[in-house]
Amino acid sequence: MTTDWSGPPIAVVGIGADGWGGLGGAAREAVSAAEMVFGSARQLELIPEDVTVKRRRWPSPLVPALPGLFADHIGRQLCVLASGDPMFYGIGVTLARLFGADHLRVFPQASSASLACARLGWALAEIPVVSAVGRPVATVLPELAAGRRLLVLSADKHTPGQLAELLRGNGFGESTLTVLEQLGGPRERVVRDRAAGWELETGDSLNIVAIDCVADPKHPRATRVPGLPDGLYGGDGQLTKSEVRALTLAALAPAPGELLWDVGGGSGSIAIEWCRTHPSCRAVSFERLEHRRRQIADNAAALGVPHIGVRGDIRTDIGKSTESAPPDAIFVGGGLTQDGVLETCWSHLRHGGRLVANAVTAESEALLLNCATAHGGELRKFQIYRAEALGKFTTWRPQLPVTQWTVVKGGSV
Template sequence: MTAPVWSGEPIAVVGIGADGWDGLGRISQEAVRGAEVVFGSARQLELVPEEVAAERIAWPSPLVPALPGLFEQYAGRKIAVLASGDPMFYGIGVTLVRLFGAVALRVLPQPSSVSLACARLGWSLAEVPVVSVVGRPLETVLPELADGRRVLVLSADEHSPAQVAELLGRNGFGASRMTVLEQLGGSGERTYSDDAQEWKHEPGDRLNIVAIECVADPGHPRTTRIPGLADSRYDGDGQLTKHEVRALTLSALAPAPGELLWDVGGGSGTIAIEWCRTHPECRAVTFERLEPRRRQIAGNAAALGVPHLDVRGEVLVELEKSTELTPPNAIFVGGGLTQDGVLETCWSQLRQGGRLVANAVTAESEALLLNWAARHGGELRKFQIYRAESLGGFTTWRPQLPVTQWSVVKAASL
């Protein structure tokens, strides 16, 4: 879809902090004074002095779908947009760039809440991960947690700190130190701290950010971003790629930030979930024909911090009824290999230069992979995993089902 063309003067996108109008520099104030129309939240518009003659328009809700029509309505007039802090940090500036392009904007930022928080805490801004729970599930915080790590959470409202404390307690980080910083940069700035497991503070100001100094419970299972989480971290009916083979499979799939995976035959969702956990920008669609398993995949995805995982039905049915599925960068086929048309369809949907990895545990599915490898190249491997088990008073090695794996890159000429 082609972005709308903005033919008027550049839109002034002005960052404004909790210190209001007086905290703006001369250039930012002049940009607002010179506008004929000023857009912003009701709270932001109230910060503009009465002598500024511009027409003031509060954002509608929902905002994003209304933006094209709203700006079309005021095309030809000088427009200023008010944003919180830095408009390009989880702000309206990012949305407007996507809509009109960077050349249509003149962005005048203020320090972001994250910059101010790090300044107050003495934390290195470049080294602190930031998670926004504004319009996003709280569980997206989970992949960032690690013992000794510092994390900043952009709160949705005044209830977010207590919700973060409860999340930390449920996931083995109850001893973590939490600091809430409210109204940063304004006259009402306030800071208070406590351990997550001891959190009893009443809801405060809705404009706040939560700083976490992570302390892990040594007895709680670790869930790192590295693939190969313990099988026990997944609920379900036992239909899952075991953690040793899962680590080898994710290595072959080679996720990179921003890439999209199709996980065909999702089972418990392990491959898609761990693909998404490798980086916040990794995305995945998992296809699973059984509805109970789709529910368990969604539950596992939320519990492991990637609730944005797209869970769908059987792959051939989904492709038949939807023409909007984005071609993936990588495909994993863990189920349905011998179903007519599955491998052919996956291959045709894969982008040029994309990776396909398929695992087989039966003689029939292994034979299929051998034939495809003969036609398209790639690499064939066979894994045999043994796990130690008790045998009387001794220890023996119990073999798991051997797994044949085919991995291939789709060349541009194919």
């Protein structure tokens, strides 16, 4: 959704720690020609005093104030300062969404990720970047894997210490943290240490953290692939077991940016592993019981996807969801036999969306058979056996058999 802008194109100028001297001629001209320049206090101070332009610091909170702020200056030549590349986790992305790309002229500088990789000798195209600006540092967790390298955009000078603590608590204490401050400027500084022994004092708020991951082989692996170990989930035991979870996520087939409704969330495992498949995946978990809603939120935070929405009964709480778009997929893992649950799910699923439902009782299985007759789709049944000790021997302990219905609304599976 864009907002009308009738003035000249807004100049969005990236400026690095090297300040005015690092800007090209066109970027300097864009700043100098502006009737008003917006930016943070640090960014505005980088403009020389002899550049006589009006300057205005951003309000806080910023994003909600932007439409009104720019409405007060329609028709004027405006300039916005950004750190480094405005389109790399920067204000340029927000302005493009608000006004449309045609109303912007963007002058990028080298991003902090580019500069960090240049200092470290890392291949930029191979390095994932996670932002901890305005987000919990736990969002880094899904990216961690043995031998992997990644960059984290810091919120402030405390982020490196928080990352070290996060790594220690999740089996990556031997990983190396490199903090790169004020990259490209006269006060550039690089410090490095293991997460396990991190005792470095907080430094500059303008920093990016590089992590060279070393995993403890004794700690449970938690990759982006569905089917995480059951022991990683806390709660009352209401949990889709790892093998069934992997099969269920395969049937749901998450794609980047898609939205899932997880109905009868239990421990939140389906929603959590849906969101771990890609950083842009979203989910809302519906769970009637309050203590389980708390455990879903706790598990989501512990496994690096704290942005998952948690709601109550789907039949009454749909309107409370912050996601206004219809879901791309719905999983029903609990409450199948409650009046109106499947009907509510089906009516809200978008055309072309997928619905997957699992049943472990005869009554819920019969319901799925009727649904398959009415709407089509595919039915499958599977049972998992796990090895257990039987005296001095080993036997196979069967888990409850699961009947699964998979259907595409208005199409085929």
